[in-house]
Amino acid sequence: MKHGMPRLSRAAIALAVLAVIGIALSLAWMFQAGCAGDLGGAMLGDATLALALERRALLPFCAGICAGAALVAPLSPGTRKQRLANALGFIALGGALCAMLGIQFEAWGVRACFAA
Secondary structure, three states: OOOOOOOOOHHHHHHHHHHHHHHHHHHHHHHHHHHHEOOOOOOOEOHHHHHHHHHHHHHHHHHHHHHHHHHHHHHOOOOHHHHHHHHHHHHHHHHHHHHHHHHHHHHHHHHHHOOO
């Protein structure tokens, strides 16, 4: 058996593509939500539209994180419990990181569209 990176199957590549597209689409909609309105103070733009865009961004976000976890689990070394722990860690840490990145994208949208 050769050491190094495992060969990726078509299913793994599809999961990787789904994860990237889901997260990218979610971040794009978060930027649009910031451009639609500021939810923090509800002083700028249309807060209702911004909230609707944030809701729309939730499904691809969850799909991307779950696809990433489904990709990480079989590629991780170790026992079944260790693989499950790696997938859950990816969901917890990757989800938190992407959520913070979504908040940043929303702030960039507010700044880009409501700059004085």
